[in-house]
Every structure is written in C-alpha cells, then in structure tokens.
Amino acid sequence: MTPEEFRRHGRQVVDWIADYLAGIESHPVMSQVKPGEIRRALPSAPPERGEPFESVLSDLERLLLPGITHWQHPGFFAYFPSNASGPAILGDLLSSGLGVQGMLWVTSPACTELETVVVDWLAELLGLPGHFRTDAAGGGVIQDSASSACLVALLAALHRAGDGRVTEEGITRRYALYVSSQTHSSLERAARIAGLGAAGVRLVDVDPRTLAMDPAHLRTLLDRDRADGIVPAMVCATVGTTSTTAVDPVPEIGAVCRERGVWLHVDAAYAGVATVCPELRWLNDGVAEYADSYATNPHKWLLTNFDCGVLWTADRGPLLAALSSLPEYLRNAATSAGSVIDYRDWQVPLGRRFRALKLWSVIRWYGAEGLRAHIRQGVGLAQELAGWIAADPGFEPHEPHPLGLVCFRPRWPGLDAREADRATMRLLELLNASGSMYLTHTRIGDRAVLRMAIGGAATERRHVEQAWERIRTEHAALSRTLPGH
Known part of the structure; x- marks a missing residue:
C-alpha cells in the first residue's frame, strides 16, 4: 500500500469509525449472533491474491459488525466502562503509524520520555504521592492492564520478601499472597504464574455489610503463616472492587503490612482515575503512607481506549531487580551509562507499544477540567x-x-431465596435481549443482584432514565407471571 493509497483508504476508515460512533444507538448493545455464526460466514482459507481494501470494509460491515457487542453504546452498563474517545483513537492511530517498538530508550527516546512525563502528569492529576514520580525513588509505567500490573507487583514483592533469592533461585520456600473474596481474580492468576500456586493464596475475611477487607483477620493470617514458616509476600488491597466497588480500608491494612514488613499493592483499576476529582480523593487514603505499588486503568473510565493501565511503585529497586536482564544484543551506551529508563525492565514482555501517545492525546484534549467533568x-x-x-x-x-x-x-x-434468584436472572436475560441495554450480575451474601455501571462516553441522563423505565416495566411484567400474582 503506497502512501497515497493509505491516505485514500485511511480517510475511508476514519469516516467509517465516525459514522459508526454517530449511529451507534441504532445497533443492539449485545451481539445477537449464535456461537460459530461469524466463523461459518468467513472463508475457510486465506485469499491467494490480494483484495481491494473496500472489500475489507464491506465484510467488516456485513459479516463482523453483527458479531460486535458495542462497548461504546450509551446503553452499555455491563462490567465497567471501556471508554474510547476521539483523541484516544487518534493517538492510537499515530502510535500504529509510527510503528515504534519502545523496549529500550535508544529504540525511540521519545517513546520512553513521553511516557515518563505522562505517568507523572497522571500521578499529579490523581493526587498520588510525590515518591511515585519517575524523577523520585519510584516511578510509573504503562502496562496493558491491571492484571499485568498486579503480576509485576507480585514479582517485585517476591524479590524483596526473599532478599533476592526468588529471582536467582526460584521458589524454594513457601510464600503467600493475601486477598479477599472481593479481590479481582487476576491476583490468583498472578500467584499461579509466579509459582505460588492457588495454595499460596490466602482469603481474608470481609465486612459482611461493606464487603471491605478485615484488617484484624489479615493480621491473624500473617502471624499464622509466619509461625508455620511461610513468608508473606504481598497483600492486595482493592479500591473499588469489580463486583460492587467496595473499598478496602487501606490505612488500616497498610499499618498491618508496615508492622509485618509485607508489600502492599493497591489495586484501584476502576476507581483510581476518579480521584482526578478532589472531592473523591478520599479514595487515596493510606496510599501515600503505605502503598508499595498502585495501579489504575485509564482505559476504563478516563476516556482512553484499551489497553492502557498504569502501575506506580514507591521504590523501583525491587521491580528492576526482579525483571531486569541485559543480553548482549540489547546493550547500548545509554543503558550502560545508567542515565535512561528502559521500560522493558518494568514489565513482563520485552516489546512495548507507544501507548503514551493516546493518554497524552486525551489529557491534552480534555484537560483536567474535562476529565473531572466526565467522572462527575x-x-x-x-x-x-x-x-x-x-x-x-x-x-x-x-x-x-x-x-x-x-x-x-x-x-x-x-418467592423463597432460590426462586427469587431465578427470577432475577430471568429478568436480566429479558433486559439484555431487548437490545437497548446490557447489564451484568454479581452475588452479595449468596443472593443474585444486578449491576448497572454508568460512565460511558456517550451515556446521558436520558439513557439512564430509559434503562430504568425498561427495568421497571420488565420487572412488573415478569412479576405477573410468577406464582401468587
């Protein structure tokens, strides 16, 4: 594809995306296709000869679009928002156009240095402590998601807990990770990947009303493991759990971790970006004093399309010691001089995209004022x-x-509890089948409840009103079909 061909087709693609976003309400929120339907509609073998790009766009519209669940639809209330804004999309396009592989500073200095500036900007916008800045003892790095961030934090924590022996020798002792029943499942996966196994994960009790982690039970588990010869490696406190947005008491948990010398990771994947609003800074309580690492995802609620999660650490030393390696083919003068950041040492993969461009674009387009307005x-x-x-x-x-x-x-x-749960799940099916909205569910105290997450870039008050009216209408209609009505 020549530059002129790219220019022509690129305009077509941008026009297609703009038309899609402008008319997104005409689509059902959830895809209506059945399993295997998209695959059967596609050719079973690749083309022998190249095809015009118009054919690609045509098949996108005809074959693939019916299989899309529209995360940018204003009626998408499932999971958490996955905002894709105009400046973020354009920033991603610029990143793809440059084709940078930013594993080392020398492979594209701007890729690294813009990232250091942007993560420092974001730390300031969110009111995070100064030692998280890249010009201090710690620093920030863009990961693909909070799942990767918690794995990296665990590896750093294991390095520190084992005085470097885990990095050199592997898991030769028993280590433990402490979470609650409300902690994201990625923490257990991180334990499996890091070699602790599911048996190395401890479940801390939660307050039955708030679902927040119980610091007293955490202390009991830490002391019990120490007595049994098990080394506590990391505690994960969550600020805004996936299930219900419960907020763990970070100051109290942090005090326990400080007493026992255990790494505290704060997972604020969803809620962290909300602290761009000063009135929500209470979500940061305890972070400055106690957090060894902290993660949040701009790609959820901060108008930056997936993937863009940010991990900060209070002291980059354990992280770099756990992950750094320097084969001969990566050696260069800047790295050897120790005068630059090489972000390959801050993540699991070697390669990395120029993700900072889209976050930079978003912050510059909206400014702090626009970001606060969106969250509010x-x-x-x-x-x-x-x-x-x-x-x-x-x-x-x-x-x-x-x-x-x-x-x-x-x-x-x-209805008894089991019958009521079945009715709730039936209501959820009816609502999602309507095409106008998409909700999910969770369980609180063994009872099914509905989740409605608001925060999409296109969602307005009228969409929430319409969704609530449909919920009430479908609930009333279903109630009339149940026994005793």
Missing part, C-alpha cells in the same frame, strides 16, 4: 439512579455506591 457526570447519574431504586418498593439498592456502579436487587414477594 458518571457519579451523578449513578447517584440519581440509586435514588430512583431506593424510592421504588419493587427494588432494593446495595449500599454503599459512591462511584458509577449501582448494585440492586429486584424484590419478588412470595
């Missing part, structure tokens, strides 16, 4: 929805709900 809109709409739910006798909201997620349970008078 999501929080405000969620609180309004929670008020409607609380005022309706047919529903019960789960408290607390400080951010953009509202969990709630439909009431089914006359």
Whole structure:
C-alpha cells in the first residue's frame, strides 16, 4: 500500500469509525449472533491474491459488525466502562503509524520520555504521592492492564520478601499472597504464574455489610503463616472492587503490612482515575503512607481506549531487580551509562507499544477540567439512579455506591431465596435481549443482584432514565407471571 493509497483508504476508515460512533444507538448493545455464526460466514482459507481494501470494509460491515457487542453504546452498563474517545483513537492511530517498538530508550527516546512525563502528569492529576514520580525513588509505567500490573507487583514483592533469592533461585520456600473474596481474580492468576500456586493464596475475611477487607483477620493470617514458616509476600488491597466497588480500608491494612514488613499493592483499576476529582480523593487514603505499588486503568473510565493501565511503585529497586536482564544484543551506551529508563525492565514482555501517545492525546484534549467533568457526570447519574431504586418498593439498592456502579436487587414477594434468584436472572436475560441495554450480575451474601455501571462516553441522563423505565416495566411484567400474582 503506497502512501497515497493509505491516505485514500485511511480517510475511508476514519469516516467509517465516525459514522459508526454517530449511529451507534441504532445497533443492539449485545451481539445477537449464535456461537460459530461469524466463523461459518468467513472463508475457510486465506485469499491467494490480494483484495481491494473496500472489500475489507464491506465484510467488516456485513459479516463482523453483527458479531460486535458495542462497548461504546450509551446503553452499555455491563462490567465497567471501556471508554474510547476521539483523541484516544487518534493517538492510537499515530502510535500504529509510527510503528515504534519502545523496549529500550535508544529504540525511540521519545517513546520512553513521553511516557515518563505522562505517568507523572497522571500521578499529579490523581493526587498520588510525590515518591511515585519517575524523577523520585519510584516511578510509573504503562502496562496493558491491571492484571499485568498486579503480576509485576507480585514479582517485585517476591524479590524483596526473599532478599533476592526468588529471582536467582526460584521458589524454594513457601510464600503467600493475601486477598479477599472481593479481590479481582487476576491476583490468583498472578500467584499461579509466579509459582505460588492457588495454595499460596490466602482469603481474608470481609465486612459482611461493606464487603471491605478485615484488617484484624489479615493480621491473624500473617502471624499464622509466619509461625508455620511461610513468608508473606504481598497483600492486595482493592479500591473499588469489580463486583460492587467496595473499598478496602487501606490505612488500616497498610499499618498491618508496615508492622509485618509485607508489600502492599493497591489495586484501584476502576476507581483510581476518579480521584482526578478532589472531592473523591478520599479514595487515596493510606496510599501515600503505605502503598508499595498502585495501579489504575485509564482505559476504563478516563476516556482512553484499551489497553492502557498504569502501575506506580514507591521504590523501583525491587521491580528492576526482579525483571531486569541485559543480553548482549540489547546493550547500548545509554543503558550502560545508567542515565535512561528502559521500560522493558518494568514489565513482563520485552516489546512495548507507544501507548503514551493516546493518554497524552486525551489529557491534552480534555484537560483536567474535562476529565473531572466526565467522572462527575458518571457519579451523578449513578447517584440519581440509586435514588430512583431506593424510592421504588419493587427494588432494593446495595449500599454503599459512591462511584458509577449501582448494585440492586429486584424484590419478588412470595418467592423463597432460590426462586427469587431465578427470577432475577430471568429478568436480566429479558433486559439484555431487548437490545437497548446490557447489564451484568454479581452475588452479595449468596443472593443474585444486578449491576448497572454508568460512565460511558456517550451515556446521558436520558439513557439512564430509559434503562430504568425498561427495568421497571420488565420487572412488573415478569412479576405477573410468577406464582401468587
């Protein structure tokens, strides 16, 4: 493809994306295809001769679009937002166009140095401590997701807990990772990958009302393991759990970790970016004093398309010691002089994309003011929805709900717990089949509840109102079909 051909087709692609985003409400939120339907529609063998790019766009529209679940649809309330904004998309396009592989500073100095500036900007925007800056003892790095961030943090924690022996000798002692039942499943996967195994993961009790980790039980587990010859490697405190946005008491957990000499990782994948708003800075309580590492995902709620997660560490020493290696083919004068950051040593893969371009584009386009406005809109709409739910006798909201997620349970008078759960799941199926919205569910105290996550870039008050009216309507219709009604 020549530069002129690229120019012509590139305009077609940008126009297609712009038209898609402008007309996204015309699509059902969830894909309506059946398993295998897309594969059967595609050729079983690759083409022998090249095809015009118009054919690619045509097949995208005809064959692939029906199999897309539209994460940017204003009725997408499932999981957490995965914002894709215009400046982020354009930043990603620029990254792809440059084709940079930024494993070392020398392989593209701008790729590394822009990243150091952008993660420092973000730390300032979120009110994170100064020692997380790249010009201090710690520093930040863009990962693909919080899953990778927690794995990297665990590797650094194991290096420190084993006084470097784990890095050199492997897992020769028993180590443990401490999480709660509400911690993201990626932490258990990190334990498996790092060699601790599922048996090395300890579940800390949670407060039955708030679902936040219990520091007293954490202390008990740490002391028990120490007595049994097991080395506590890392505790993960979550700020905004995936299930309900529960917030673990970081100051209390951090104090326990400090007493026992255990690495504290704070997973704020969803909620961390909300601290761009000063009134939500309470989410940072304890981070400055106690966190050895901290992660949040701009690709969830901060208008930056996937993938873009940021990991900060208070002291980069253990991280670099755990992950650094320098084969001859990567040696160069800048690295040998120790005067530059080589981000290959801050992550699991060697190679890395120029992700900083899209985050840079977003921060410059929206500014702090625009980012705060986006977060505040999501929080405000969620609180309004929670008020409607609380005022309706047919529903019960789960408290607390400080951010953009509202969990709630439909009431089914006359049904026992198992029957009520079945009715709730049937209601979820009906709502998602409507095409106008997409919700998910979780369990709180062994009861099924619905999750409605607000924060999409295109979601307005009218979309939340329409979703709530459909929920009420479908609930009423389903209730009339149940026994005793």
